[in-house]
Amino acid sequence: MIPPVPAPAVAWVTASARDRFAAAIYVPVVPTGTLPEGTATLVACGGGTLLDAAKAAAKRRPDPLVLVAIPTLWGAGAEASPVVVLGDEITVDAAQLPDHVVLWPELTETVPAELRRWGAADVWAHALEAIASPLATPELRAELAAIVDALAGMDPLAGDARAWLELSGRACAAQARAAVGLAHGIAHVLRGRLDGFGHARLVAAVLPTVVRRLGTEAPRWCETGLDATAIARKLDALTTPADTSAVLDAARAHWPAVLRDPCSRTNGYLVRRGELENLRDAAGAVAR
Amino acid sequence: MTDTATAHATRQRLDDLLRDVFLLEPDELRDDLRRDELETWDSLGMVSLAVGVEETLGYHMSPDEAAQLSSIADLVALLRERGIDIA
Numbered sequence: 001m002i003p004p005v006p007a008p009a010v011a012w013v014t015a016s017a018r019d020r021f022a023a024a025i026y027v028p029v030v031p032t033g034t035l036p037e038g039t040a041t042l043v044a045c046g047g048g049t050l051l052d053a054a055k056a057a058a059k060r061r062p063d064p065l066v067l068v069a070i071p072t073l074w075g076a077g078a079e080a081s082p083v084v085v086l087g088d089e090i091t092v093d094a095a096q097l098p099d100h101v102v103l104w105p106e107l108t109e110t111v112p113a114e115l116r117r118w119g120a121a122d123v124w125a126h127a128l129e130a131i132a133s134p135l136a137t138p139e140l141r142a143e144l145a146a147i148v149d150a151l152a153g154m155d156p157l158a159g160d161a162r163a164w165l166e167l168s169g170r171a172c173a174a175q176a177r178a179a180v181g182l183a184h185g186i187a188h189v190l191r192g193r194l195d196g197f198g199h200a201r202l203v204a205a206v207l208p209t210v211v212r213r214l215g216t217e218a219p220r221w222c223e224t225g226l227d228a229t230a231i232a233r234k235l236d237a238l239t240t241p242a243d244t245s246a247v248l249d250a251a252r253a254h255w256p257a258v259l260r261d262p263c264s265r266t267n268g269y270l271v272r273r274g275e276l277e278n279l280r281d282a283a284g285a286v287a288r
Numbered sequence: 289m290t291d292t293a294t295a296h297a298t299r300q301r302l303d304d305l306l307r308d309v310f311l312l313e314p315d316e317l318r319d320d321l322r323r324d325e326l327e328t329w330d331s332l333g334m335v336s337l338a339v340g341v342e343e344t345l346g347y348h349m350s351p352d353e354a355a356q357l358s359s360i361a362d363l364v365a366l367l368r369e370r371g372i373d374i375a
Contacts, residue, residue, distance in 0.1 A: 267339075273307075
């Protein structure tokens with residue numbers, strides 16, 4: 001499963017995947033964040049946070065380190081992206097891409113349903129926010145439209161784990177060539193401020209509402225011919241009205257920070273001071 | 289609406305836009321405000337400005353045009369050159 005890599009190798013493995021990993025891959029697991037002296041290969045098996053930490057470690061180490069990334073769920077797409085998010089610090093550097101990516105769909109089988117849904121929303125968000133981005137080229141929009149077409153026929157709870165992992169990587173790599181938008185801006189600002197809400201759950205909560213707004217407000221979206229209402233209805237199934245309300249309520253106290261977030265500033269339409277009320281109106285209209 | 293009133297209304301919409309793009313308080317906006325005075329007028333600010341001008345005034349500003357602006361006065365002059373009647 002792992003391609004030929006230089007020895008010695010160690011692994012960082014998220015807790016939920018440790019048993020399966022140990023049964024299939026004979027690489028010693030060390031505490032995440034540590035690298036024994038002389039390590040030549042790091043196998044990172046986990047979610048976006050763990051993979052980003054591994055990408056940063058590999059890039060910032062003076063000695064060469066081969067990085068093998070194994071995502072345990074779709075969504076972040078960190079294995080395919082030159083972007084690294086470490087707390088508030090975001091860096092973009094092609095040198096941060098892993099040397100090898102291994103897709104292991106069976107790892108997703110034990111992931112709870114809500115995490116699969118939220119991860120799916122993150123995949124959608126990368127594709128949809130990038131397609132509306134003012135920084136996207138026509139060629140990139142065509143590439144993203146193909147991803148959106150593929151996603152439209154998929155259900156995060158019904159098999160297709162390999163397809164989800166593949167599309168997750170493609171969507172994340174594509175958005176890195178343009179930008180994401182307001183759903184990510186809100187998620188970045190609220191991360192750690194709302195109990196139980198990680199990045200993907202935050203994105204899932206606001207994405208349907210943001211997409212409804214993109215459909216009426218974003219100049220580039222209007223050129224794609226995508227049906228924002230139909231897509232938003234599909235995205236509604238990946239969250240709950242209670243989550244949407246909780247996130248929009250929490251966003252009120254942090255709205256100035258949302259306006260300043262780099263992702264908000266590359267949204268498909270201009271995010272104005274009063275946009276939170278527009279989002280609440282759009283979400284409220286669906287709830288009614 | 290007279291031409292003068294239309295030009296003033298357009299100017300009002302532009303001023304509202306600039307306050308939102310650059311996160312300015314009402315009394316901070318002035319024509320001689322320079323790009324190097326505003327931390328929000330960075331590369332992302334140029335993107336937001338271009339999006340906002342297209343949404344608000346219907347003019348699609350090219351990346352080169354956005355990059356060459358060094359003040360609010362430059363923007364107003366560019367829009368006038370492009371045929372937008374603005375006070």
